Every structure is written in C-alpha cells, then in structure tokens.
Amino acid sequence: MEKEKHNLFFINLLSVVSAFAVIMLHTNGVFWIFSKARYWLTANIIECVFYFAVPVFFMITGATLLDYNEKYNLSVFLKKRTSKTL
Incomplete structure (x- = not known):
C-alpha cells in the first residue's frame, strides 16, 4: 500500500512537470521562425x-x-474511456 502511494506521488509529480513543459513548448513560438538573433x-x-x-x-x-484488467473487465474499461474522451 505504501509503495502504491509512493508511485502515485511520482506519477503526479511527472504529470505536473510535463504539463509545465508542454506550456513552455506551446509558448515558444519564436523557435519556429529561424533568425540569427540571440533570442532564437x-x-x-x-x-x-x-x-x-x-x-x-x-x-x-x-x-x-x-493493470486495468484487475480492476474491471474490457467492456467497462472501454465504456469509461469513451465517456471520458467524449
């Protein structure tokens, strides 16, 4: 149980860091227009x-x-994923 909480903490931490990184990538529009200037x-x-x-x-x-199949079967999994996606 303690190991599960530990793993969940690191997955959440990675999600937060990755979300910040995606924001940095999306706001970095200057990269796609080449220039010899220092900002590029x-x-x-x-x-x-x-x-x-x-x-x-x-x-x-x-x-x-x-390990989704330990929690519920395939049909329940697909229904949940479809409802979350749509």
Whole structure:
C-alpha cells in the first residue's frame, strides 16, 4: 500500500512537470521562425530542454493502464474511456 502511494506521488509529480513543459513548448513560438538573433538560440535551448514532455505523457498513460484488467473487465474499461474522451 505504501509503495502504491509512493508511485502515485511520482506519477503526479511527472504529470505536473510535463504539463509545465508542454506550456513552455506551446509558448515558444519564436523557435519556429529561424533568425540569427540571440533570442532564437534561447528559444532553441528551451525547445530542447522541455522536449521530454510528450513521451512522458504517453508513458504515464501506459503506466496507469497496465493493470486495468484487475480492476474491471474490457467492456467497462472501454465504456469509461469513451465517456471520458467524449
């Protein structure tokens, strides 16, 4: 039980850090317009540092869905996922 809470804490922490990283990536529009100015180099560094966010979100999704079949069957799982998605 204690290990589950510990893992949940780190998954939540990764979600928060990744959400911040995605915000940084979305507000970094200067990166997509090349310039020899100094600000473009800074934008490039920001892009490289926060690039981890999307793969981490996919890994978090996979980690939280690993043992769904122990909680409920496939039809209940698909109904829940469909209702949350729509």
